[in-house]
Amino acid sequence: MAQISLTLPDGNARQYNAGITAGEVAADISKSLGKKAISATVNGAHVDLAWPIEEDADIAIHTMADEEQANELVRHDLAHIMARAVQEIWPDTKVTIGPVIKDGWYYDFDRTESFTPEDLATIEKKMKEIINKRDEVRTEVWDRARAIKHYQDNDEPYKVELIEAIPGDEPLRMYWHGDWQDLCRGPHLQHTGQVPGDAFKLMSIAGAYWRGDSDRAMLQRIYGVAFTGKEKLKAHLNMLEEAAKRDHRKLGREMDLFHMQEEAPGQVFWHPNGWTVYTELQDYMRRKQRAAGYVEVNTPQVVDRKLWEASGHWDKYQEHMFIVEVDEDHAREKAVNALKPMNCPCHVQIFNQGMKSYRDLPLRMAEFGSCNRYEPSGALHGIMRVRGFTQDDGHIFCREDQIEAECAAFIDYLASVYKDLGFEKFEIMFATRPEKRVGTEESWDHVENALENAIRAAGHPYTLDAGEGAFYGPKLDFKLTDAIGREWQCGTFQVDPNLPERLGASYIGEDGSKHRPYMLHRACLGSFERFIGMLIENSAGKLPFWLAPRQVVVASITSEADEYVLEVVETLKAEGVRAEADMRNEKINYKVREHSVGKVPVILAVGGREVEEKTVSVRRLGQKQTSVQALSAVAQELAVEATPPDLRA
RNA sequence: GCUGUAGUAGCUCAGUGGUAGAGCGCGUCAUUGGUAAUGACGAGGUCGGGAGUUCAAUCCUCCCCUACAGCACCA
Numbered sequence: 001m002a003q004i005s006l007t008l009p010d011g012n013a014r015q016y017n018a019g020i021t022a023g024e025v026a027a028d029i030s031k032s033l034g035k036k037a038i039s040a041t042v043n044g045a046h047v048d049l050a051w052p053i054e055e056d057a058d059i060a061i062h063t064m065a066d067e068e069q070a071n072e073l074v075r076h077d078l079a080h081i082m083a084r085a086v087q088e089i090w091p092d093t094k095v096t097i098g099p100v101i102k103d104g105w106y107y108d109f110d111r112t113e114s115f116t117p118e119d120l121a122t123i124e125k126k127m128k129e130i131i132n133k134r135d136e137v138r139t140e141v142w143d144r145a146r147a148i149k150h151y152q153d154n155d156e157p158y159k160v161e162l163i164e165a166i167p168g169d170e171p172l173r174m175y176w177h178g179d180w181q182d183l184c185r186g187p188h189l190q191h192t193g194q195v196p197g198d199a200f201k202l203m204s205i206a207g208a209y210w211r212g213d214s215d216r217a218m219l220q221r222i223y224g225v226a227f228t229g230k231e232k233l234k235a236h237l238n239m240l241e242e243a244a245k246r247d248h249r250k251l252g253r254e255m256d257l258f259h260m261q262e263e264a265p266g267q268v269f270w271h272p273n274g275w276t277v278y279t280e281l282q283d284y285m286r287r288k289q290r291a292a293g294y295v296e297v298n299t300p301q302v303v304d305r306k307l308w309e310a311s312g313h314w315d316k317y318q319e320h321m322f323i324v325e326v327d328e329d330h331a332r333e334k335a336v337n338a339l340k341p342m343n344c345p346c347h348v349q350i351f352n353q354g355m356k357s358y359r360d361l362p363l364r365m366a367e368f369g370s371c372n373r374y375e376p377s378g379a380l381h382g383i384m385r386v387r388g389f390t391q392d393d394g395h396i397f398c399r400e401d402q403i404e405a406e407c408a409a410f411i412d413y414l415a416s417v418y419k420d421l422g423f424e425k426f427e428i429m430f431a432t433r434p435e436k437r438v439g440t441e442e443s444w445d446h447v448e449n450a451l452e453n454a455i456r457a458a459g460h461p462y463t464l465d466a467g468e469g470a471f472y473g474p475k476l477d478f479k480l481t482d483a484i485g486r487e488w489q490c491g492t493f494q495v496d497p498n499l500p501e502r503l504g505a506s507y508i509g510e511d512g513s514k515h516r517p518y519m520l521h522r523a524c525l526g527s528f529e530r531f532i533g534m535l536i537e538n539s540a541g542k543l544p545f546w547l548a549p550r551q552v553v554v555a556s557i558t559s560e561a562d563e564y565v566l567e568v569v570e571t572l573k574a575e576g577v578r579a580e581a582d583m584r585n586e587k588i589n590y591k592v593r594e595h596s597v598g599k600v601p602v603i604l605a606v607g608g609r610e611v612e613e614k615t616v617s618v619r620r621l622g623q624k625q626t627s628v629q630a631l632s633a634v635a636q637e638l639a640v641e642a643t644p645p646d647l648r649a
Numbered sequence: 650g651c652u653g654u655a656g657u658a659g660c661u662c663a664g665u666g667g668u669a670g671a672g673c674g675c676g677u678c679a680u681u682g683g684u685a686a687u688g689a690c691g692a693g694g695u696c697g698g699g700a701g702u703u704c705a706a707u708c709c710u711c712c713c714c715u716a717c718a719g720c721a722c723c724a
Contacts, residue, residue: 106719114652114653114654115653116653116654117654204718204719205652205653205654205718205719206652206653206718206719206720207651207652207653207718207719207720207721208651208652208719208720208721209651209652209720209721212720212721213721214650214651214720214721214722218651218652218720219652219720220652220653221652221719221720223718223719253660254660260716261715262697262714262715262716263715265714265715265716311724312724313724316724317724320722320723320724341724342724344724373723373724375722375723376650376651376721376722376723377650377715378650378651378652378719378720378721378722379650379721379722379723380716381717385723470724471724472724494724521724555684556681557681557682557683557684558681558682558683559681560681585680585681586682586686586687587680587681587682587683587684587686587687588682588683588684589682589683589684589685589686589687590682590685590686590687591684591685592684592685593684593685593686594685594686595685596684596685597685603684605683605684607681607682607683608683609683617683617684619684624684624685625684626683626684
């Protein structure tokens with residue numbers, strides 16, 4: 001029998017007969033490792049302990065202490081165990097697929113009856129029984145024909161389809177958890193008892209399309225989360241609770257920022273507090289973009305379909321546009337209009353007015369553009385995904401040789417804005433040509449190269465997101481990570497050779513003849529609505545002082561201080577601080593609680609002593625201790641904090 | 650849009666085939682207090698909309714709207 005050499009992570013090599021399994025290697029290294037081992041990585045591939053190794057390889061044996069591998073195995077085995085539990089309880093259920101995802105797994109089932117939330121407890125109970133049985137996990141390699149026959153005989157049509165879709169004719173791996181069998185790539189644990197029975201939880205049931213295709217059957221998906229230990233599960237559930245507390249819809253109500261109602265689905269009624277945040281942010285962005293060399297414009301809301309036909313949007317997005325037709329009795333002539341779903345075609349109209357010279361380029365045009373899109377009802381989510389929104393939109397008309405510098409300048413601009421708003425780090429995704437696209441391959445090659453060179457030149461790391469570009473051109477997407485680790489795509493930078501062509505934009509070059517400009521679409525916040533929603537969730541409502549809608553409440557402790565309360569408020573207002581008086585006949589405890597719930601960053605309490613001494617008792621949101629300070633000093637300090645970051649000395 | 654769940658007072662929610670209840674909030678009065686809820690009293694709802702079954706519907710059935718979770722979508 002041939003000898004092979006297996007190299008351990010510490011560099012030591014051991015000799016074995018070819019065909020030895022990783023489990024046997026583990027047991028050979030030490031008895032305890034043999035017991036604790038759960039899987040192995042062989043030449044970079046994560047495999048079962050029962051997997052035979054036929055040639056020289058690097059090998060690492062994993063135990064439950066190897067978080068990454070252990071989580072994968074636990075979640076993967078739980079997917080199988082759950083599917084087995086479901087089929088044991090409801091034998092007429094058809095199985096499909098059940099992959100591992102972040103924090104857990106899901107499994108999609110086809111069953112006539114709907115699962116109910118109560119069913120989850122039943123399934124969980126059954127799963128624990130299976131785990132307690134410590135059933136062996138077996139694997140066999142079958143050829144395709146046998147596997148297909150097996151699933152046909154067992155009336156599992158989805159599995160048949162899956163096998164038929166696997167390219168090539170390599171043999172398939174079949175796994176058994178006890179008597180229950182599934183087609184699977186592996187790897188798995190050795191027996192069901194290795195899965196921690198107290199570190200998983202079934203979370204929810206939802207519909208999901210078979211193979212992610214909305215034209216195909218709707219299956220029932222059950223989601224679960226799982227970890228290697230129950231403390232980790234607990235920590236995860238706490239995190240979810242924490243996230244729920246930050247929900248912008250809840251905070252939006254508690255802080256009296258905005259509301260939404262049935263009569264205007266997907267549109268925001270901004271209340272005074274929320275609108276203060278909005279306008280404060282908009283004022284900031286206006287200063288920033290002016291400083292970055294943009295000219296600001298404004299364009300119509302209701303635009304004839306002819307323009308959308310010319311731009312190509314009518315064809316592609318008609319169903320997602322609000323169509324506006326004036327009543328025939330009133331209209332002088334019949335016209336079909338659409339609420340603008342985007343600003344780009346309108347900006348080209350401005351560009352097209354008069355002759356442009358190469359000397360005018362790059363022309364950076366910005367608009368706080370209000371757009372309306374008829375988003376599918378299921379897509380709406382608070383103020384994060386709405387039907388009426390305002391983008392911090394901008395289009396740069398430029399020559400090809402200017403793309404690189406404009407891209408670099410935009411990344412600087414965006415980094416500076418994000419930093420001011422409390423996000424030090426962001427990620428760049430480089431999205432390339434999608435399947436459905438316009439333009440020639442040469443043009444795509446060209447523009448993708450130009451954009452990639454531009455990011456490289458900007459010296460920022462990026463991740464390739466192949467096939468995710470816009471239909472007209474490649475793009476960069478900018479992702480922020482919030483305080484509890486969630487990612488948000490906000491900024492974008494897109495190169496578009498298509499729209500200037502379609503809408504006939506041109507400039508006169510140095511050579512005296514007409515040329516096509518490139519159009520760069522870019523946004524930093526994305527939309528004010530979404531970004532504010534994200535800011536609320538990121539800060540759990542504790543917005544930075546300069547953005548906080550109610551910055552200071554001056555609360556009287558006794559009515560004797562009322563006059564002084566007003567004086568303090570006036571002093572602060574004169575310093576540009578948003579201050580208000582609370583002289584209600586309530587106890588100070590009550591006022592402190594109410595304004596704390598309302599996320600007011602600073603409460604200044606004043607009673608007899610403060611009136612005497614011209615001081616205020618300062619209480620910062622979230623802090624228990626207070627400090628008594630001179631009014632003048634506090635006013636100066638708060639004036640600095642109230643200044644937007646770009647205006648600070 | 651699809652699957653599922655839900656909609657009762659401003660908010661959070663209980664409840665019932667015989668036209669509704671709590672806590673908070675709101676109003677009035679008393680209370681003048683020292684950093685996350687002072688007390689008493691009071692007002693407030695055609696039970697999401699429409700149709701049907703029934704002597705009788707907030708409750709049962711059907712349709713619609715909206716929200717929530719996920720999927721699909723996101724110029």
